[in-house]
Amino acid sequence: MSMKKILVVDDGITMRLFYREVLEGAGFEVEEAANGVEGLERALLGGFDLMVVDINMPKMDGYEMVRQVRGDPALRAIPVVTVSTEEKDEDVLKAYTAGANFYLTKPVIPGDLIETVRLLTGVATQ
Amino acid sequence: MTPLLARFLPEARDLIQVAATGLLNLEKNPSDETIINDVFRSVHTLKGSSGLFEVAALTQLVHAAEDLLGAVRAGQIALISDMVDMLLDALDQVSLWIDSLERTERLPDDAEATSRPLVTRLRGCCPQSASKAKATTATAEDGAADWLGLLPESDRLAAFAHAVSGHPLLALHYCPDESCFFSGEDPLNLVRQCPEMLTGFIVPRAQWEPLDSFEPYQCRLDFLILSSAPRAEIEHLFRYVTEQVRIAAVAPEHLILLEGNSTDCTVCADFVAAARTDLDAKDFNALRRAVDTELERIDSTLRAASALRWLNAVLGSPLPNPLWIGAMVEAIASGKPPCFDRATTEPKLNTPPPSPAMSPLFHRILGEQRRVLSLPAEPDQIRTRIASVVASITNLLVSAGLADLTETLTRASSHAFEYGSPTRLLDLLEEWERCGPTSIPAGKQPPSIAPASPGGSVASPEDAASERTTVRMLKVDQAKIDLLMNLIGELVVSKNSLPFLAKRAEQVHGSREMAREIKDQYAVIDRLAQEMQGAIMQVRMLPVSEVFERFPRLVRDLSRKLGKTISLEIEGEETAADKSIIESLADPLIHIVRNALDHGIEYPDERRASGKSSHAAIRLKAFQEADQVVIEVGDDGRGIDPAAIKAAAIAKEVITQDQADLLSDQDAINLIFHPGFSTAEQISDLSGRGVGMDVVHNTIERLNGTVQVSSILGEGTVVRLSLPLSMAVTRVMMVETGSQLFGIPMDMIVETVRVPVTAIRTIKRTETFVLRDTLIPLVRMTRLLNLPGRHRDEATNEDEAVLVCRVNGSPVGLVIDSFREGMDVILKPLDGLLANIPGYSGTALLGDGRVLLVLNLKELL
Structure with a gap:
């Protein structure tokens, strides 16, 4: 089975490396984008099985990016996980309203990240 | 050092720089939203990244700064210079820690102690809602407070009336540290500031020792408070002593605690019978009258009387809860405390324990899909949402080895799609959540479904987008750039030999065609070499x-x-x-x-x-x-x-x-x-x-x-x-003196003149001439450099070639044999044995391979 491809969108370069290391270590293919605009560009090229999107980003925030991703018929079904330092319910609901399927809170625990991504891409959990 | 830390350090420095610069700008333009957003986001990103490492002190400090900036951004407070100072101090501290992380990969031992006062200061500026930090939400939520029975019934009744009319009710149990007086805390004063306090109570902690061994400087009191203020306000008030405060939400029925002497239950038998009838008939007014009568009839110290008072309070609430009333009536009948178990909230879903194969995360994600679906949505959004939820759940099932169930899901989802309504899907999810999807036999098939099949190739991670961010990171040893520049310099010089070659082809070998081709090639190489030189200079250019x-x-x-x-x-x-x-x-x-x-x-x-x-x-x-x-x-x-x-x-x-x-x-x-x-x-x-x-x-x-x-x-x-602009290339003028070529830096040269021999006067044994009304001393190069002078026919009245230079601020004329062209050279300092020879700033290679000595006039004169 081909490797599942994950798009991670975060303006923190360290966070991106973190996602890459954790997810590649778990056998996923990872692509990065540094803000919502780049993330959207990337997403529109297609080929992703899941997106991990930070909320607070320059140029275009995570809410807007997810909203626009959902606006593309080809992308409307891709599972999207948003990541934020906020855990207030209103923030989560805002992300869901924009189109996210799940959320993780920073600091992201590697085990949770891997399991979430596995569950949402249909990769057997170990 | 781990790659992650290695990546974090430069990022953190960049972010700190951006934030600090932004703060200074912000001070000047406090209303500029772009700047505050930039500053906030830098700090926010820094906090996010720092969370990946064991640097709690750093993260806390950045977090405090972020909260303050968040409040500024939200317009809750105005940024004043003192805050900028504090924030800059915090950033400076973080900078120091970053340096320490770079050296030792850990924070200094005193980091926590250093961080605390800074955090306190920053938090002190935050308005109440903004400081709702994670630290304070960690306040223990210990279920219902266990001390409510200590409060007098009248207080509880008042609080009950307040709570049932829709106000939140929090119970605070504040146990100040025994040595709190020494750390400048004032528990009583703190408690007095408690907003919307309904009732407060001070109780001694444990048993006090006899007076002679009593330690009066220790705080041995606990504070019990009921407040109807919002939780955030309470947490803010107690933000420095969070670990000493337990905050619990209190449901109104928790306040219903009976007191008084228990008696024979039959005392109220008649009342109970009447009350049950009224309750069945839902005639609360009749019940109320009955309660009033009964209260007048029986001894007020009796337990039953207490129950009646509570029943009265329940009946007096804006929306009397029949279940509570029933429970109270039964309590009076049985003489036991009322049982609200069934009565408290709406019936909970009877969720069976999740199967061991399903992780908590599986259930959480499944539950969240239900939440996503139940959110209100525009009609055109709902299908998109169903699509993403179905895809997510399909993957979830496949991942958990429950691929069989996807069929059921598909049926529910096609219905949902058809009608643009997620009801059927929601029902299915609810059912699964209640019974656990495993109640249906698990599939044995290997996972095979992936809704979004990985399609055509997408640009590799190294393409433009990620490159854009790495460009700032590119750090090259300056020596490498210098080497590159030297090499290009030599290329520039060696290409200068091509015109000589062309000349030889024509003159020595008699091939004009060859000469022309060489010249054509020279033109191309010349252009490339110049562009390369320009490019490499650009690399070294900084704003x-x-x-x-x-x-x-x-x-x-x-x-x-x-x-x-x-x-x-x-x-x-x-x-x-x-x-x-x-x-x-x-x-x-x-x-x-x-x-x-x-x-x-x-x-x-x-x-x-x-x-x-x-x-x-x-x-x-x-x-x-x-x-x-x-x-x-x-x-x-x-x-x-x-x-x-x-x-x-x-x-x-x-x-x-x-x-x-x-x-x-x-x-x-x-x-x-x-x-x-x-x-x-x-x-x-x-x-x-x-x-x-x-x-x-x-x-x-x-x-x-x-x-x-x-x-x-x-x-x-x-x-x-x-x-x-650049020290890399020096423009020099070549001059000939004593049959040798020398270079003189162009920036020293003022002008070139030819002076008739007759115009040279000797004043005090120094040759001079007058240039535009200024007396300029002359220096003969040959004499200066101790070279053989040119043989000159005394009779000829030749002009002298004079190079007027400005050395140490005053003009001087250098007498030379002849002027040659000016050119750009890469000046290389003399090294080795020659390094200490004064008078020369360095050497440069000429096109024909000769070495040009460049003079340092300041040292020579």
Whole structure:
């Protein structure tokens, strides 16, 4: 089975490396984008099985990016996980309203990240 | 060092820089949303990234800064200078920690202690809602408070009435640290500030010792409080003692605790019978009347009376809860405490324990999909949402080895799609959540479904988007760039041999065609070489903002320290110059700016007295002028007084009175470049001791630059630094003297003239000539370099070739044999045995392979 491809969108370069290391270590293919605009560009090229999107980003925030991703018929079904330092319910609901399927809170625990991504891409959990 | 940490350090430094710069801008333009957003996001990102490492102190500090910035961003508080100071201090501290992380990969041991006061200060500025930090939400939620029974019934009844009319109710149990008095805490005062306190109660902690062994300086009291303030406010109030406070939400029925003497239950038998009838008939008014009558009838100290009072309170609430009433009536009947178990909330879903195969995360994600679906949505959104939820759940099932169930899901989802309504899907999810999807036999098939099949190839991670961010990170050892530049320099020089080759092809080998081809090739190589040279110079070019960016902070901090109000204007920070120039500019510039702040600019009183605005200005301006980069530091301060300079110079025996009388005002001002000169009456700690403008002067001279000071007394001073754009390429003029070629740096040369021999006069054994009314001394190169003079026929009245140079500020004419062309060369310093020979600044290779010695006239003359 081909490797599942994950798009991670975060303006923190360290966070991106973190996602890459954790997810590649778990056998996923990872692509990065540094803000919502780049993330959207990337997403529109297609080929992703899941997106991990930070909320607070320059140029275009995570809410807007997810909203626009959902606006593309080809992308409307891709599972999207948003990541934020906020855990207030209103923030989560805002992300869901924009189109996210799940959320993780920073600091992201590697085990949770891997399991979430596995569950949402249909990769057997170990 | 892990790659993650290695990545984090430069990112953190960048973010700190962005935040600090932004803060300073923000202070000037407090309403600029872009800046506050940038600052906030930098700090936010920094916090997010730092969370990946074991640096709790750092994260806490950044978090506190973020909260404060968040409040500013939300417009809850205005940013004042003191806050900027605090934030800058915090950033400085984080910077130090980043350095420490780089050295030792951990924070210093005292990090926690260092962080705490900073965090406290930052949090102190936060308005209440913004400081709702995670630290405070950690406050223990210990279920219902267990001490409610300690409160008198009347208080509980009042609180109950308050709670059932829709107010939140929190129970606080505050156990101050025993030694809290020594850490400056005042528990009683803190408790008194508690917002919307309904009732408070102080109880002794444990059993107190007898008076003679009692320790009065220890806090041995607990505080019990009921408040209907929002949780955030309470948490804010107790934010410094979070670990000593337990906050619990109180449901109204928790307050219903019966007291009094228990009696024979039959006392109220008649009432109970009547109450049950009323309850069945839902006739609360009749029940109320019955309660009133019964209360008058029985002894008020009885337990049953207490129950009746509570029943009364329940009935008196705006929406009497029949279940509570029933429970109270039963309590009166049985003489036991009321049982609200069934009555408390709406029936909970009877969720069976999740199967061990399903992780908590599986259930969480499944549950969240239900939440996503139940959110209100536009009609066109709902199908999109169903699609993503179905895809997510399909994957979830496949991942958990429940692929069989996807069929059921598909059926429900196609219905949902068809009708644009997620109801069927929601029902299915609810069912699964209640019973666990495993109740249906799990599939044995290997996972095979992936809704979004990985399609065509997508650009690799190394493509443009990620490159854009790594460009800033590219750090190359300067030696590599220097090597590259040397190589290109040699390429430039060796291509110069091609025209010679072309000439030889034509003259020696008689092939004009070959000569033409070589020349054509030369033109191409020449262009490429020049472009390469330009490109490599560009690599070494840095904008002066590299140096300028530290000044806003410097000026701000120093002006506050000095008590002067000074604004800094920066202009032309994008002007670029060679890295080595930019780097060596920093120290002289700091010195000049400090001088201006310290000595140049007057105190506000003095400024007002002389009719100026009390607000002083310093201007840093950079621009390119010909092949020089010019940096001007101007202030509108008191200016330099030539008379004062002269007096000081005489006092310091730098010059004599006679000399002073001859000096023009400008020359007097230039005296400040004299070693060890300082006019300030008192040496402050700003400009340092004994280090004056002479250091600036020397540094700039070493870079082949010049310093000029112009000043108007009472109006201000401008210091102007002119520096070559690049030290890599030097433009020299070739001259021939004593049958040899020498190079003379073009920036020394003023002009070239031919002087008739007859116009040369000898004054005091020095040959001189007059150029436009100026007497210029002549120096014969051959004599200077000790070369054999050219054989000259005495009779011929030839002109002498004279190169007029400006050396150490005064003109001098160099007599040479002939002028040759000017050219760009890469100057290489003499090294090895030759390194110590004075008079030469270096060597350069000529196109035909010869070595050109470039003279250093300052040393020669």
